[in-house]
Amino acid sequence: MTRIKNRLYQGALLSLLAMAAAVPALANDKGVVNPACKAEPENQCAFGELRNANLAGKDLHDGNYDTARLDGANLSGANLSGSSMQVANLTKANLHNAKLVHTHLHAAQLMGADLSGADLSDAIMTKTFAMGANFKGANLTHASLQGANFSGAIWTDGHVCKEDSIGGCR
Numbered sequence: 001m002t003r004i005k006n007r008l009y010q011g012a013l014l015s016l017l018a019m020a021a022a023v024p025a026l027a028n029d030k031g032v033v034n035p036a037c038k039a040e041p042e043n044q045c046a047f048g049e050l051r052n053a054n055l056a057g058k059d060l061h062d063g064n065y066d067t068a069r070l071d072g073a074n075l076s077g078a079n080l081s082g083s084s085m086q087v088a089n090l091t092k093a094n095l096h097n098a099k100l101v102h103t104h105l106h107a108a109q110l111m112g113a114d115l116s117g118a119d120l121s122d123a124i125m126t127k128t129f130a131m132g133a134n135f136k137g138a139n140l141t142h143a144s145l146q147g148a149n150f151s152g153a154i155w156t157d158g159h160v161c162k163e164d165s166i167g168g169c170r
Contacts, residue, residue: 037068056094071109116154 037048041061048068056074062082071091081101089109097117105123110130117137127147134154150165161169 034068061099076114 032047033049034045034047037043037045037050039045039050039053039055039058039060041059041063043060043063045068046064046066048065048070050073051069052072052074053070054074055078057077058075059079060075060083061079063080063084065080065083065085065088068085068088070085070093071089072093073090074094075090075098076094076096077098078095079099080103081099082103083100084104085108086104086106087108088105090113091109092112093110093114095113095115095118098115098119100115100118100120100123103120103123105125105128107127108125108129110128110133113130113133115138116134118135119139120143121139121141123140123143125143125145125148128145128149130148130150130153132152133150135150135156136154136158138156140156145167147167150161150169151163153161153165153169155161155169159169164170
């Protein structure tokens, strides 16, 4: 009887771990905040708390936004070129016409974000979660897209990507 219970517990634990691995971890979801984060060029905003911030048109080039919370932020027309935004949460952020040239977006959450007209040339978007994001008119020239999930995203030409569009739009 004990052996059966142990196997049931092990099976339940493995199921929970598999479910957790399937959902992208949110950036900075542990409440760690960088109080020195300022929205300016060449800043140090790793672990920054910028949810719903209005940063439209700001020059934020070469900044460090690793694991920062930018979900719901208005970054339309902002210059984020050369910035590091690894594992940053940009869910439902407005990045319309933003400049993201050479930006490092490895494993960033872009679900439902508006990247229409954005310049993502030479950006690193490996393993990015971009489900349902809008890339219509965006420039993805020489962008690294390996492992990025574009399921349900609106692609540069306006068509909707099929489910399981990994590494590009199908």
